[in-house]
Amino acid sequence: MIIEERIGDVIVEIINVERASVKEAEELKAKLIDAIDDGYKKIIIDLSECDFVDSSFLGVLVNSLKKVVKLEGDLKLVGFRPAVRAMFELTRLFRVFESFSNLQEAVKSYTH
């Protein structure tokens, strides 16, 4: 399940499941399409509840980042657990995303 929060012009997608795979990837993709259509381009994905992400989910993160960067926005990540960090390291995708240890820091990075 994905919970959405809007903080000013920042949209936060909280991935509230232990395993983020193909089902959550489709859900996130649909939510981000709507958010971008609504004019949001400062996006935060909160992964602090996740113990696992698969390549489908990583694919949606990369595609969405690509989309918002074109709109001069960004997609930042929050709350890597060890297994999720390992997956980003294995695919070397941690270089692609800006990441933060907590939500406050990530929101602050958009407002300063």
Next chain:
Amino acid sequence: MTSKTNNINKELTVKSTTNNLAIIREFVENIARESGFSKEIVSKISLAVDEACTNVIKHAYKFSPDREIKILTQFNDSKLTIRITDSGDKFDPNLIPEPNLKEYHKQKKVGGLGMFLMKKLMDEVQYLTLSGNQNQVVLVKYLA
């Protein structure tokens, strides 16, 4: 779901729904553990099988939940072989270029990430076309 076991071979057949991925992972993790792989390698094998089955559900069966995925495992001579068979759309791995990670990160291109992961996590990955319009991905891990 059907399952049968003998000394060296085990088999699991499940319907092609993402809800069954947990059953597949548990099946494969038990076999990898029984074969003597470390906890870390068991996770890698499980992840590779998860990626392969997700590919079947997504690409071969296009999320149709009533098709079958068959998983056959064999362990002998320190070699664990996992065969994942489907009867969905034919998959040609040659059409999926190996991601050039440098370009991948520069251009933020997606595609082929699941295959890249499988190759990274396992010692051998092979795609076969069997008779009767069946596709099979063969994953191999050696017990060091």
